[in-house]
Amino acid sequence: MRSLSGPSSIGGGGAPAAPGSSSGGKAAEAVGVVLPQAACDKISALLSAVAQLVPRWRIALLLQAPFAAPITDGDQPEAAHNFQWAAVDAAMQAAFDGWLLLHAEPTNANTSTSTTSSTGGGGNSAVLAGMAAMGTGWPEWQWLCSALLPDTLQLLSTLDVASNGSVASGLCRLLQALAVGLGAQFAGTQLRLVFDAEFSRCAKHEAGRRGRLVYGYVAGVLGSGVLPEAHVSAELRRLTVHCALEDDTGFSHAQLPLLADALLSICSAAPSTVPTATSSSSSSGGKEAAAATSAAGGGVAMRVVADLSVHGAGPVRAAVLQLVQPLVSVLPASVQIAQLLPLLITLSGDPLAAVRSSAVRALAAVGCALGSAHEAAALERVTMTLDALLLDDDALVAEVVKAYTAMVPSVPASCRDGVILVRLVRLADKFNSTPTSSSGSSSTHPAAAGTPASGQPAKPPPSASSSYQRGIVSTQLFEAFRAFNAVVLDESVVREQLLPGLRSLRHGETAALDAAFKQMVDAMIDDLEQSSDIGLHQSHDAAASATTAAGASSASTVPVASSATAAASAPTQPFFSSLGR
Numbered sequence: 001m002r003s004l005s006g007p008s009s010i011g012g013g014g015a016p017a018a019p020g021s022s023s024g025g026k027a028a029e030a031v032g033v034v035l036p037q038a039a040c041d042k043i044s045a046l047l048s049a050v051a052q053l054v055p056r057w058r059i060a061l062l063l064q065a066p067f068a069a070p071i072t073d074g075d076q077p078e079a080a081h082n083f084q085w086a087a088v089d090a091a092m093q094a095a096f097d098g099w100l101l102l103h104a105e106p107t108n109a110n111t112s113t114s115t116t117s118s119t120g121g122g123g124n125s126a127v128l129a130g131m132a133a134m135g136t137g138w139p140e141w142q143w144l145c146s147a148l149l150p151d152t153l154q155l156l157s158t159l160d161v162a163s164n165g166s167v168a169s170g171l172c173r174l175l176q177a178l179a180v181g182l183g184a185q186f187a188g189t190q191l192r193l194v195f196d197a198e199f200s201r202c203a204k205h206e207a208g209r210r211g212r213l214v215y216g217y218v219a220g221v222l223g224s225g226v227l228p229e230a231h232v233s234a235e236l237r238r239l240t241v242h243c244a245l246e247d248d249t250g251f252s253h254a255q256l257p258l259l260a261d262a263l264l265s266i267c268s269a270a271p272s273t274v275p276t277a278t279s280s281s282s283s284s285g286g287k288e289a290a291a292a293t294s295a296a297g298g299g300v301a302m303r304v305v306a307d308l309s310v311h312g313a314g315p316v317r318a319a320v321l322q323l324v325q326p327l328v329s330v331l332p333a334s335v336q337i338a339q340l341l342p343l344l345i346t347l348s349g350d351p352l353a354a355v356r357s358s359a360v361r362a363l364a365a366v367g368c369a370l371g372s373a374h375e376a377a378a379l380e381r382v383t384m385t386l387d388a389l390l391l392d393d394d395a396l397v398a399e400v401v402k403a404y405t406a407m408v409p410s411v412p413a414s415c416r417d418g419v420i421l422v423r424l425v426r427l428a429d430k431f432n433s434t435p436t437s438s439s440g441s442s443s444t445h446p447a448a449a450g451t452p453a454s455g456q457p458a459k460p461p462p463s464a465s466s467s468y469q470r471g472i473v474s475t476q477l478f479e480a481f482r483a484f485n486a487v488v489l490d491e492s493v494v495r496e497q498l499l500p501g502l503r504s505l506r507h508g509e510t511a512a513l514d515a516a517f518k519q520m521v522d523a524m525i526d527d528l529e530q531s532s533d534i535g536l537h538q539s540h541d542a543a544a545s546a547t548t549a550a551g552a553s554s555a556s557t558v559p560v561a562s563s564a565t566a567a568a569s570a571p572t573q574p575f576f577s578s579l580g581r
Contacts, residue, residue, distance in 0.1 A: 019105055030207055032160030039168050048168030054177040059085055061140040061182075067095045097185040103134040109139055116461045128195040131190060135212045137442060144467050149191075153198045156216040161258060168215070175220030184226045193222050198572050199250065199530035214239060219264035235306045241311070244319035253319070259462070260323045267298050268330040298331050302339050309343050314352035321347065321358035328365040333498065335368055341378060345385050356398050360389060364403035372413030379411060380440040390427060394469035401427070408483040416484075417493050425501035478521060499528055 035043070061069060071091050128145050135141030152171055161168045179187035195217045202209050218239070221543040222232045239259060242251035301323070308320040324340065331340065344366065346357040404420045411420065438553055485572050489498070506521045 002167050004383055011496070020140055021126050032212060033158050034160045034162075034163045035167065040164055044166040044170045045166070047123055051174045051177040054174070054181050056141070057552040058181040061144070062092045063095060064090075064138060064140050065096065065099070066135075066138060068092065070430060071095060076224065082201075092576050097183055100185050107326045108197050127193050131193070137180075137248065145541070149489070153213070153216070156187075157198065157202075159212065161212055161215055161261070164268075165294055168212075168263075170221040172216060172223070175216065176224040179221055179224035185223055185224055187221055188231065192217075195221070202250065204250070207254050209251045210250055210252075211258040213260040214243075214255050215262045217370070219258060219265045223262070233300050233303050236300070237307060240308060240323065241313075241316055244316040245313060256319055256322050260326050263301055264330065266324045267301055267327060292297055298327070298335060301327055301578055302335065306339070306343060309347060318351060318352070318354045318358045321355070321362050324362045325365045328362070329370075333370065333375055333378075337368060337375065341366060341381060345381065348385050348389060353393070353396065356389070356392070356396055360386065360396065360399040360403050364406045367403065367407045368410040371407060371415065373414065376412070379415055382417065382424075387423060390423065394473050397427070398469070398473045398476045401473060401480050405476070405480040405483045407561060408480070409486050416487065417489070420486070421493070421497050421501075424477060425497050427448075427473075428477055428501045428504040430473075430479075431470065431504070474505060475517070476518070478524075478543070481505070481524070494528055494531075500527065502528070 071088050100300075128150055135145075152174060156168065156171045159167055159171075175191070179191060195213060199210055202213070214513040218236070221227075222235055231530050240256075242249050243259060244251060246252050297523070297546070305320050305324055305429050306318055311317055311320075322342075324344075328336065328340075344359050344363050347355055348363065350356050350359065363382055363386060367379060369387075370379045370382065386400050386403055390397055404424060408416055408420060456571050481498065484498065502521060502525050506518065506525065
């Protein structure tokens with residue numbers, strides 16, 4: 001039997017680009033096909049119906065198997081129509097697993113060459129033909145190998161997962177139904193063979209197609225719940241390492257987001273998303289497998305993260321942190337505090353800058369989650385870790401400011417105003433008082449250096465890198481201050497912290513700030529000052545009205561304390577009235 005690891009596994013080889021392929025075709029391949037919504041709805045409904053039919057089709061498949069007659073004594077119609085399947089279900093599944101083991105060795109040996117062929121010409125067809133040959137005279141098996149599996153993988157590999165999420169989810173549920181219905185042996189060998197071969201058949205430039213196959217394999221096969229957790233963990237580790245190192249297996253960094261999405265689907269899947277094996281006693285196996293997948297998905301993910309966080313290759317440590325960020329939304333707060341947070345704090349001190357940067361982004365996601373959960377002690381650990389990184393180089397400082405920006409709407413006011421805003425103001429003041437080694441010119445600021453259509457500043461000359469990085473931090477500081485537009489601030493916070501921070505930003509690194517940036521900061525300062533003056537006048541008017549009302553009450557002995565209380569307790573008005581975020 002072919003090994004479940006090594007060069008013949010998923011990503012076992014690539015094929016050269018097809019002759020005459022254009023850059024437009026490559027771009028379209030990277031994005032994938034986007035179907036109209038009406039077509040998505042129809043295909044999703046069809047896939048759902050097919051997945052629901054898999055349990056019944058499984059019975060028909062196994063009743064017609066070459067090994068079925070001795071088990072059922074040839075009494076197939078009665079077993080099927082009188083619902084006596086439960087009596088032979090376990091024996092039939094065991095016979096099917098044994099049949100797969102018996103036929104796997106010659107099939108894999110005959111097709112291994114074409115599966116790993118660098119030409120990519122028909123490796124999947126050879127594997128499917130070999131699988132079909134295993135069941136000569138078995139129509140149901142022939143249909144599975146010649147129609148259902150190739151059509152499923154072909155559709156999955158060409159669709160844009162983000163735009164056609166319902167269809168992609170339907171295809172993964174169908175794969176889950178097949179894995180649950182036909183068992184772990186089928187999922188771990190035959191489904192793996194098909195994905196391996198389809199992956200190898202992709203051309204070298206088809207990174208997007210490979211990524212969608214990785215998504216289907218992880219979400220549909222590894223996420224089925226029938227494979228041992230150790231096997232799932234090993235596969236996830238292998239895929240992550242391949243994507244991080246971009247070795248000769250056909251993987252790339254571009255596939256990490258799809259791998260993260262697939263892992264997220266495993267951790268957040270509800271038990272009902274996996275069709276049951278049958279409606280009788282064996283159906284409990286499918287439900288239990290799905291429930292186990294949903295409950296243990298976070299545990300599997302954390303084991304993978306913990307194992308790869310100490311990997312010797314820095315790109316692998318950075319890549320695994322990319323998997324962490326979407327998982328934060330489904331991990332319980334207790335797991336984040338006890339397992340994830342200590343790991344991120346350790347990686348924030350990694351010698352590789354890319355790892356520290358990824359750790360900061362993951363800490364931002366954890367900080368938002370812990371802030372929403374009102375975990376004050378753990379949130380303090382997050383802010384203390386981020387605060388220590390403000391002593392790092394300017395590129396990482398910019399990431400820390402981005403992290404604080406993301407946390408502003410989620411954390412409590414005490415952390416937002418008393419910690420985050422204080423840090424931002426101090427950083428802006430530091431930029432005002434500490435010039436860079438090279439004075440630079442206005443052209444070194446991101447806004448002056450030119451901003452491409454992607455929104456990222458153009459790369460500056462190496463001699464201007466210090467001033468350029470300072471300009472990036474200044475721009476991010478401005479965005480952080482703007483983030484406070486989404487919250488209601490006390491007037492004293494605006495006057496004593498926010499306005500001084502903006503003024504420091506306005507006058508800091510003057511040579512590196514262009515006119516457009518200064519104009520934006522000035523407009524924000526003017527708006528804040530006007531809003532603060534209006535609020536101050538309103539407070540004085542309210543106090544005067546309360547004093548007048550109290551005097552009148554004393555003279556006429558008519559109680560009006562309720563009016564004074566209402567005027568004095570008027571809600572604080574949000575600022576930035578004329579600026580959008």
